[in-house]
Amino acid sequence: MTTAPPAGPPALAVIGAGPRGTGVLERLAANLPELYGDRPLDIHLVDPHPAGPGRIWRPDQSPLLWMNSMAEDVTMFTDETVPLEGPVRSGPTLAEWAGIDGRTFADRTRQGAYLRWVYERARAALPASVTVHEHRATAVRITGPRDGRQRIHLAGEERSLTADLAVLTLGHLPAELDPEQRELAAFARRHGLSHLPPDFTADTGLDVLPAGEPVIVRGMGLAFIDLMVLLTEGRGGRFDDAAGVYHPSGREPVLHVGSRRGVPYHTKIGYPHDGERPPLPHFFGPAETEALLRRGPLDFRRDIWPLIERELGHVHYHRLFTAHPERTATAWADFAEKYAAAEPGGPELRALADSAVPDPADRFDPVALDRPLHGLRFPSWDALQVELRDRIEADLARRHDPAHSADLAVFLGLLSVYGQLVRLGDIGDWWHGYFSFLASGPPAPRVRRLLALSRAGIVRFLGAGMTVTADEELGLFRAGGESVPGRHITARALVEARLPEPTVERADSPLLRLLHREGAAATPTGLLAVDPADGRILDRAGRAHPRRFALGPHTDARSSGAFTRPRTGGPAFRQNDATARAALALLRELVPRPPAP
Numbered sequence: 001m002t003t004a005p006p007a008g009p010p011a012l013a014v015i016g017a018g019p020r021g022t023g024v025l026e027r028l029a030a031n032l033p034e035l036y037g038d039r040p041l042d043i044h045l046v047d048p049h050p051a052g053p054g055r056i057w058r059p060d061q062s063p064l065l066w067m068n069s070m071a072e073d074v075t076m077f078t079d080e081t082v083p084l085e086g087p088v089r090s091g092p093t094l095a096e097w098a099g100i101d102g103r104t105f106a107d108r109t110r111q112g113a114y115l116r117w118v119y120e121r122a123r124a125a126l127p128a129s130v131t132v133h134e135h136r137a138t139a140v141r142i143t144g145p146r147d148g149r150q151r152i153h154l155a156g157e158e159r160s161l162t163a164d165l166a167v168l169t170l171g172h173l174p175a176e177l178d179p180e181q182r183e184l185a186a187f188a189r190r191h192g193l194s195h196l197p198p199d200f201t202a203d204t205g206l207d208v209l210p211a212g213e214p215v216i217v218r219g220m221g222l223a224f225i226d227l228m229v230l231l232t233e234g235r236g237g238r239f240d241d242a243a244g245v246y247h248p249s250g251r252e253p254v255l256h257v258g259s260r261r262g263v264p265y266h267t268k269i270g271y272p273h274d275g276e277r278p279p280l281p282h283f284f285g286p287a288e289t290e291a292l293l294r295r296g297p298l299d300f301r302r303d304i305w306p307l308i309e310r311e312l313g314h315v316h317y318h319r320l321f322t323a324h325p326e327r328t329a330t331a332w333a334d335f336a337e338k339y340a341a342a343e344p345g346g347p348e349l350r351a352l353a354d355s356a357v358p359d360p361a362d363r364f365d366p367v368a369l370d371r372p373l374h375g376l377r378f379p380s381w382d383a384l385q386v387e388l389r390d391r392i393e394a395d396l397a398r399r400h401d402p403a404h405s406a407d408l409a410v411f412l413g414l415l416s417v418y419g420q421l422v423r424l425g426d427i428g429d430w431w432h433g434y435f436s437f438l439a440s441g442p443p444a445p446r447v448r449r450l451l452a453l454s455r456a457g458i459v460r461f462l463g464a465g466m467t468v469t470a471d472e473e474l475g476l477f478r479a480g481g482e483s484v485p486g487r488h489i490t491a492r493a494l495v496e497a498r499l500p501e502p503t504v505e506r507a508d509s510p511l512l513r514l515l516h517r518e519g520a521a522a523t524p525t526g527l528l529a530v531d532p533a534d535g536r537i538l539d540r541a542g543r544a545h546p547r548r549f550a551l552g553p554h555t556d557a558r559s560s561g562a563f564t565r566p567r568t569g570g571p572a573f574r575q576n577d578a579t580a581r582a583a584l585a586l587l588r589e590l591v592p593r594p595p596a597p
Contacts, residue, residue, distance in 0.1 A: 009040035009131075010587045013152050013163035015139045015511070017047035018054020019562065020169035020552050022119045023076060023572065027580035029125035030078075031086040035584040038129045039591050044161050046135045046152060052119035053112035054171055056562075061202040063107045064229050068222055068440060070268075071095035072102030073565045074111070076118045081569040084577040091121070093566055105443045135161070140510040142166055142548065150547055155510075164590060165583055167535075168550040174199060174508035175500030184477075184494065187470035193477065194493040198500040201226035209253045209493050211235075216479045216489070217257040218468055219497035220264045224257060225442045225450070227497050231255065232453060239449050246452040255453075256489050257497070258462030258481050262373045263391060264450065265441030269408050270400035275323055278409045280416040283340075284311040289420045300427050308431075309344040309366055312413045316364040319409035320357065330356045362406070370434055373464040378484050381460065388461040389454055396447050414439045415568050418559065422571045423532045426523030426556035429501075460489075468494060502554040504528050512554060520545075527556040534582040535575060546586065549579050 012028075014021045028043070049055045067074065077091030078084065094114050095102040123132055137154040144150035152161040177185060181197045188195035194208040201223050209215050209231065217224060233239070236249035281288075284307040292298060317339065321332035328335070335356050342349035345367075353363045368374075372391070378384040398404050414435055421427060442450075453459040463483025471478040471490065480488040500506070503526030504516040516522055521529035521538045528550055529538040535551050536544035552558065557575060564570030 009042050010590045011042040011044060011149075011161075011163040012583055012587065013044040013046060013139075013150070013161055013166040014169060015046045015152065015166060016054070016169035016171055016552070017045040017051035017119075017134070018049070018056065018169070018171045019052075019076070019115055020171055020572070020576070021045065021047065021054070021167075022052050022115060022122060023576045024167055024169055024551065024580055025119065026076065026089065026122040026125075027086060027573075027576045028584065029122050030089045031577070031580050031584055032127060032130070034087070035581060036588050038127055039588070041130045041587065042163075043126075043130060043132045044135060044152070044163060045132065046137060046139045046154070046161070048136055048138050050112075050116065051134055052116035054115075056172060056200060057108055057112040057115055059109050059112050061108060062230060062234060063109055064233050065108045065202060065226055066105045066443065066446070067094075067108060067111050068105070068268075068442065069563060069565070070102060070443075071098065071100055071104045071106050074114075074563045075566045076115070076563070078570075078573050078577075079567055081567045082573045082577075083569060084574050086577045086581055089125075091118070105445070138511075141514050142511065144547070146546060148547075165547040165549070165586060167579060167583065168511070168537075168548070168554075169552055170509065170512070170550075170554055171552055172200065172499055173502065173512070173554065174203075175503070176506045176508055178501070178506060181496070184468070184470060187472075187477075188494070191475040192492075193475075195477075196493075196495045198223075198496045198498045200499065201230065201497070204495075206230055206234075209495070211251040211253060213253050213493065214489060214491040215253045215255050215493040215495060216462075216468060216477050216491045217255050217495045217497050218259065218466060218479075220257055220259040220261070221436060221498060222265070222440065222442065223499060224264075224497040225446050227495060228255065228450065228453065228459065229446075232449075232458065239452060241445065241448065244448060244452050244455075246449070246456045246458065248456065248458065252458050253493070254458060254460060256460045256462055256479060256491065258464070258466030258479065260465065261371065261437065262461070262464030262466065262481065262483055263388065264447065265437050266439075267396050267399040267441050267447045268443050269411060270444055271402045271405070271408070273405075273408055273412070274402075278315045278412050279318060280311075280315060280413060281420065282311060282314055283307060284417055284420055286420070289423050292424060298424065298427070300431065304421070304424065304427060306344040308417050311417055312366065312410050313344070313349075313364045314339060315409045315413035315416075316406045317353075317357075319406040320362055323405055324362075324403065327359060327362055328356055329358060364406075364410070369438065371464070373483055376464075376483065378463070381484055381487060381489075384461055384463050384483055385454060388463075389451055392447060392451055396444060396451075400444065411439050412568075415565070419569055419571045422557050422559050422575070425529070425532060426525055426527050429525060432558075462489070502527065502558075504554065507554060515548075523556045527558070528554050530555045530557050532557050533578060535579040536582070549583065551575055551579060 071094040074094040078088045140155045141153040185195050235251040238247045463481045465482030469478045476490040477494045504512045504522050519539045521540045531544045535549040537548045559572040
């Protein structure tokens with residue numbers, strides 16, 4: 001249903017002008033000639049931060065903070081591997097654009113400059129009939145009927161924008177504290193302590209962490225790596241990378257860090273893929289995804305995980321048997337036939353792997369991967385430090401040894417699986433953490449520096465099953481875990497080294513919270529529910545809003561990672577294209593072409 005044409009040209013509002021909003025703009029420019037022609041159109045970009053880099057990749061942050069992907073693995077452009085209806089518009093990777101070694105981990109300010117260039121290129125590709133308006137403001141509410149124009153209300157301004165439809169590409173948002181964090185914050189206020197809740201590390205006030213004092217850090221992912229850098233190099237310390245030694249400035253705190261797993265994310269793989277491409281997808285492709293969608297309500301462990309486990313194990317063993325046959329005891333064809341018939345995770349499959357793959361280090365065990373310290377206990381904190389350093393060094397060596405190229409095949413399998421999962425909606429939080437642990441770890445130079453800091457005593461590991469409590473008697477934070485039973489450390493500072501959960505109820509975004517309060521549906525884990533076909537926002541009855549779309553980490557169609565690797569069929573590109581085409585089709589109906597004379 002549409003309304004009569006408005007007095008002015010049709011208008012589209014893109015709320016959030018960072019990488020995702022820029023990607024939507026690129027897809028609008030690519031699809032306009034086919035779907036909209038030279039009709040007039042206003043595009044409103046709403047973001048308080050610069051268009052292109054947005055908040056996360058803005059230029060005014062420390063140059064010590066790096067990208068977590070090699071420059072050759074970062075692109076904002078489609079290629080022929082992406083399943084999209086619109087045209088492919090190729091463009092340079094970050095490495096090609098910047099003229100740097102493709103295996104460089106560029107700093108984030110350089111990535112921000114790349115994103116600004118991509119934005120300007122997309123804007124220049126729009127025809128003269130399209131006018132782009134940048135609004136350095138925060139959208140706080142959307143109002144308007146389902147079949148009419150939408151009003152975008154801006155913070156601190158009486159005026160509002162009017163658009164025929166709106167696309168929310170908000171990216172990662174700050175969040176209000178959850179109940180646990182509220183209790184910890186209140187405890188910190190009562191006792192004069194420092195509590196830094198989940199946040200983007202570059203926006204965290206680290207000056208409250210004094211030199212030489214213990215700091216409890218919960219989380220060992222990428223936010224921890226950023227924290228580690230800013231509190232060491234950022235305070236004047238110096239690494240001698242050749243010697244593996246850190247020279248402190250004397251201004252560093254002592255970081256006591258732990259997590260559920262108790263180990264850092266796996267190091268980035270340090271060699272390129274060669275030889276035969278892995279057979280992906282094989283056990284978990286479009287046909288299996290369609291079957292899951294027809295089945296109805298899904299349970300991740302019962303319905304989805306067996307497909308993932310079978311897919312990852314298959315691609316692991318395919319690479320092992322075809323690239324390293326000397327480490328196997330049977331022919332690939334025989335193994336593959338028995339593998340396909342065995343139950344994922346069952347005793348038959350374990351027996352098959354034990355008999356065909358002599359070295360346990362060559363077998364694929366997804367459960368052991370997820371809980372590397374499970375069942376291990378240590379008599380002292382010092383014993384744990386030695387064990388963790390040995391494990392990190394072994395992981396660093398393995399991830400740079402092509403003899404273990406089955407690990408790279410699993411990485412590619414993880415990307416393939418993610419491409420299917422984005423169509424299934426909200427599948428819970430566990431998978432995203434598992435994926436990040438295996439596939440989104442820090443670059444090797446960061447890991448080597450972590451080891452140097454551990455040897456210097458500036459980083460101390462707390463192990464697995466980390467617990468944090470508020471000790472009212474002592475007036476201090478208290479941390480311990482499973483790895484060193486009965487031992488705890490206390491500190492006057494606690495840092496939650498992770499991004500906030502992207503829930504609509506706690507997002508520090510009046511826009512999202514009001515959308516939800518006024519009828520937009522949320523999933524059981526709090527994500528904004530959208531139509532997987534084109535990103536239209538769903539209401540609680542499951543109806544898609546004809547004029548409101550959303551893409552990104554706050555939705556149940558979130559995709560893996562911040563950026564797409566070239567030639568991996570990027571799901572985010574497909575989503576951007578589908579949303580852009582749906583938007584242009586609606587806008588075209590509002591201003592039909594005049595009849596030919």
